[in-house]
Amino acid sequence: xxxxxxxxxxxxTVDQVMSRPVVxxxxxxxxxxxxxQLKGGPxxxxxxxxxxxxxxxxxxxxxxxxxxxxxxxxxxxxxxxxMTRDVVTAEKSSRLTALVKAFQDYGVxxxxxxxxxxLVGIVSRHDILSHLISHQPHIFKI
Numbered sequence: 001x002x003x004x005x006x007x008x009x010x011x012x013t014v015d016q017v018m019s020r021p022v023v024x025x026x027x028x029x030x031x032x033x034x035x036x037q038l039k040g041g042p043x044x045x046x047x048x049x050x051x052x053x054x055x056x057x058x059x060x061x062x063x064x065x066x067x068x069x070x071x072x073x074x075x076x077x078x079x080x081x082x083m084t085r086d087v088v089t090a091e092k093s094s095r096l097t098a099l100v101k102a103f104q105d106y107g108v109x110x111x112x113x114x115x116x117x118x119l120v121g122i123v124s125r126h127d128i129l130s131h132l133i134s135h136q137p138h139i140f141k142i
Contacts, residue, residue: 015092017131018113018121024049027080034059044110044124048079053118057083
């Protein structure tokens with residue numbers, strides 16, 4: 001018998017928990033602007049999109065830290081220079097169980113959400129946990 005929390009995750013979709021609108025960057029966005037965005041909000045990553053609003057990368061705090069180690073001036077570095085290009089994404093209609101598995105399999109902290117290839121949202125581990133706690137508090141005995 002499947003647990004109640006698994007059933008809940010299986011019956012809900014990504015678009016029910018994703019954050020929107022999404023703060024994003026272009027490939028030519030200076031790293032200084034991305035750092036300002038990261039420190040100004042509760043972001044686990046800033047998706048990088050092209051002119052069609054398709055995801056081409058993501059800049060995470062780890063990407064920024066790795067660039068800081070190199071000693072370059074952030075004003076001379078752009079999103080395209082530091083972004084992770086192999087981005088794990090989810091369709092907005094995906095089940096939350098698949099999203100949790102992606103978090104587990106890939107070890108990422110946030111996953112951009114797409115609809116027909118276009119960025120429409122972003123979801124973090126915290127978003128899913130908060131949603132589950134607020135809708136199933138008895139599972140957590142809160």
